[in-house]
Amino acid sequence: MEYKSIKDWPEDERPRERLLKLGAEGLSTSQLLAIILRTGGKNKSAIELARELLMKFDSLREIGDASNAEFSEIKGMGSAKLAQVKAALELGKRLMQDKTENDSQRASFKSSRDVYDYYMPKFFGLKRERFLCAMLDIKNRLFKEVTVSEGTLTSSLVHPREVFRYAIKDAAASVIFAHNQQ
Numbered sequence: 001m002e003y004k005s006i007k008d009w010p011e012d013e014r015p016r017e018r019l020l021k022l023g024a025e026g027l028s029t030s031q032l033l034a035i036i037l038r039t040g041g042k043n044k045s046a047i048e049l050a051r052e053l054l055m056k057f058d059s060l061r062e063i064g065d066a067s068n069a070e071f072s073e074i075k076g077m078g079s080a081k082l083a084q085v086k087a088a089l090e091l092g093k094r095l096m097q098d099k100t101e102n103d104s105q106r107a108s109f110k111s112s113r114d115v116y117d118y119y120m121p122k123f124f125g126l127k128r129e130r131f132l133c134a135m136l137d138i139k140n141r142l143f144k145e146v147t148v149s150e151g152t153l154t155s156s157l158v159h160p161r162e163v164f165r166y167a168i169k170d171a172a173a174s175v176i177f178a179h180n181q182q
Contacts, residue, residue, distance in 0.1 A: 005045065006034075006040075006045050006046060006047065015027060015031040015032070015034045015035050015046070015047065016035055018031065019031075019032075019035060029050075029054060029060065030047055030050040030051045030054055031047065031050070033050035033053065033054065033085070034046035034047040034049070034050040036084050036085055036088045037049055037050055037081050037084065037085070038081075038084070040076055041075050041076020041077075042075070042076070044075070044076055049074070049076050049077070049081075052074055052076075053074065053077070053085075056070075056073075056074060057070075060089065061125070063085065063089065064086070064089040064125065068082060093121075093124060093125055096121030096124060107141065107142040108139065108140055108141045108142070109136065109140045109142070109176065110140065115176055115178065118142075119132070119178045122178075123178075123180035126180055127153065128150055128151055128152060128153060128156075129150070129151040129152065129153070129154065129155060129156035129179065129180060129181070130147060130149070130150050130151070130156060130179070130180055131147070131148045131149040131150075131151075131156050131158045131163075131177065131178075131179045132145055132146065132147055132148065132177070132178045132179070133145070133146045133148050133163060133166050133167060133175055133176075133177055134175060134176040134177075134178060135166065135167055135170050135172035135175055136172060136173055136174045136175065136176065137172075137173050138173040140174065143170075143172075144166075144170055144172075146166045148162050148163055148166070148177075149162070156179065163177065
């Protein structure tokens, strides 16, 4: 089978053109990754390279956690492409963190789902376990957040005295304790 560059594909099948026409949500993960990669390798399109990455690492999270050495095992993944992928994934993390940082001025919790939606981006991608104390006013609005403990990859030592010290000192009406689990 003869190799065809993405430039030779029909316009409505090219990832970049599809993104501009349909929006990013209309593309698969491999198509989005292909746009970031821009080009493939020798006799390999950007989409084929993106699919190879996803097959090797199983998920975007695993791609983000992969070492440079693991990437170098894939033909066509040089340092420039590695940098592009890592930068895009880091921008995604920062986008999630920006949202929670901007929301913290008005964060209010009515349910456990609200707590999850607020803290999941803060815990995303952490390599160590972290235990937080969120202090709330009488209307369940966040007014202060403290990292009580940051541990190792698999554990975080937390003493009850340390947990409640902050809440008592700052006269919290209620508290939420949040912990990422690896």
